[in-house]
Amino acid sequence: MESNKRPGGRSARVRDAVRQATLAELAEHGYRGLTVENVAERSGVHKTTVYRRWGSVAGLISDALELAREEPWPIPDTGSIEGDLRGIVQLVRSGFDDPELGPVSSAFVAAAVQDPDAARALHEFFTARHEQSAEVVRRAVARGELPDVVDVREVIRVAVAPVYYRLFVAHEPVTERDADRAADAALAAARAGVL
Amino acid sequence: MESNKRPGGRSARVRDAVRQATLAELAEHGYRGLTVENVAERSGVHKTTVYRRWGSVAGLISDALELAREEPWPIPDTGSIEGDLRGIVQLVRSGFDDPELGPVSSAFVAAAVQDPDAARALHEFFTARHEQSAEVVRRAVARGELPDVVDVREVIRVAVAPVYYRLFVAHEPVTERDADRAADAALAAARAGVL
Numbered sequence: 001m002e003s004n005k006r007p008g009g010r011s012a013r014v015r016d017a018v019r020q021a022t023l024a025e026l027a028e029h030g031y032r033g034l035t036v037e038n039v040a041e042r043s044g045v046h047k048t049t050v051y052r053r054w055g056s057v058a059g060l061i062s063d064a065l066e067l068a069r070e071e072p073w074p075i076p077d078t079g080s081i082e083g084d085l086r087g088i089v090q091l092v093r094s095g096f097d098d099p100e101l102g103p104v105s106s107a108f109v110a111a112a113v114q115d116p117d118a119a120r121a122l123h124e125f126f127t128a129r130h131e132q133s134a135e136v137v138r139r140a141v142a143r144g145e146l147p148d149v150v151d152v153r154e155v156i157r158v159a160v161a162p163v164y165y166r167l168f169v170a171h172e173p174v175t176e177r178d179a180d181r182a183a184d185a186a187l188a189a190a191r192a193g194v195l
Numbered sequence: 196m197e198s199n200k201r202p203g204g205r206s207a208r209v210r211d212a213v214r215q216a217t218l219a220e221l222a223e224h225g226y227r228g229l230t231v232e233n234v235a236e237r238s239g240v241h242k243t244t245v246y247r248r249w250g251s252v253a254g255l256i257s258d259a260l261e262l263a264r265e266e267p268w269p270i271p272d273t274g275s276i277e278g279d280l281r282g283i284v285q286l287v288r289s290g291f292d293d294p295e296l297g298p299v300s301s302a303f304v305a306a307a308v309q310d311p312d313a314a315r316a317l318h319e320f321f322t323a324r325h326e327q328s329a330e331v332v333r334r335a336v337a338r339g340e341l342p343d344v345v346d347v348r349e350v351i352r353v354a355v356a357p358v359y360y361r362l363f364v365a366h367e368p369v370t371e372r373d374a375d376r377a378a379d380a381a382l383a384a385a386r387a388g389v390l
Contacts, residue, residue: 031309032309106308109308109363109364110308110309112363112364112366113301113304113305113308113363114226114227114305114309119366120366122364122365122366123365123366123367126364126365126366126367127365130365154376157357157360157361157365158353158356158357158377158380160360161353161356161357161359161360161364161377162352162353162356164356164359164360164363164364165352165355165356165359165360166352168304168307168308168359168363168364169304169307169317169321169356169359169363170317170318170321170322170325170352171307171314171315171317171318171321172318172321181349181389181390182353182356184384184389185353185380185381185384185389185390186380186384187389188383188384188386188387188389189379189380189381189383189384191383191387192383192386192387194376194379194380194382194383195376195380
């Protein structure tokens with residue numbers, strides 16, 4: 001008496017298989033190499049089903065992004081805002097450097113600049129990510145390290161932005177020092193009351 | 196006795212026509228709508244010639260970027276580093292808001308996350324742009340507004356990065372206030388000796 005719609009039922013298993021296959025295909029072949037056919041074959045789900053439920057490559061990416069959004073993001077807790085912010089920016093940097101995770105994350109960015117559905121999904125992803133990461137700024141305010149008028153999400157944006165800017169706009173390498181400096185710059189601005 | 200290779204000769208005129216046509220097509224149809232066929236038709240240059248000399252859409256974009264790189268970029272000179280940095284970040288913001296320029300600039304970013312040749316061309320473009328913009332920071336150092344150890348290009352990167360991050364990564368709107376705040380944050384970091 002299994003329902004197709006029940007969480008954990010057949011429908012959910014199909015969805016999970018397709019999302020995992022999308023992530024694996026992105027890791028191996030990137031956004032340009034992603035096809036509905038390959039995802040169908042890898043997931044063992046019929047191509048017609050994938051087309052009907054996900055529509056296109058952009059639909060697959062949007063759904064995989066939803067899965068990525070639900071995954072825990074290990075917010076650092078070093079005891080100081082300097083350490084926490086540096087930790088977050090280094091996580092971003094090392095994530096793109098990771099041979100498995102890097103291509104997937106880059107594929108999400110590439111898809112979103114091409115396709116409005118993927119852009120909406122990536123926007124949701126970053127909204128969640130900013131909200132989670134802002135916890136380190138809230139803790140700093142509670143400890144008296146930063147003024148309580150600080151825009152907690154904007155501190156996160158300003159801290160991570162230079163890493164993304166180098167990777168996806170100026171196409172420059174990002175060193176560990178670049179990442180630390182980006183974190184320190186956001187912190188200096190927050191301390192100065194600009195953010 | 197006109198040479199095909201001489202600047203201003205037939206070859207240069209063909210190149211200019213193709214580059215202008217590429218920019219016009221990008222403005223109208225964006226990166227996804229750019230085709231060698233449309234550029235050939237618009238420029239009045241034979242399709243075979245365009246394929247032979249530019250190879251592909253990525254080749255067309257890389258060449259158009261070279262043209263964009265040569266165009267003067269109106270570096271502000273307001274008399275203060277605060278005004279100059281805000282001016283630069285507002286130029287970036289309003290450029291993407293511009294109905295003609297915006298789609299072209301967005302197309303460059305989109306092409307570069309897809310294609311290594313376009314990425315190299317965009318890298319060159321931003322290297323030139325950073326170098327030109329850094330002049331406002333050098334002037335500030337000369338006026339004694341900033342310490343002379345400041346990394347002049349990094350101040351520019353940190354100032355503009357949040358605008359690009361919102362537009363092309365988090366897919367969020369960018370207000371004038373967001374742009375001013377990004378400029379002010381970079382300046383606060385530079386003043387604190389972080390950059």
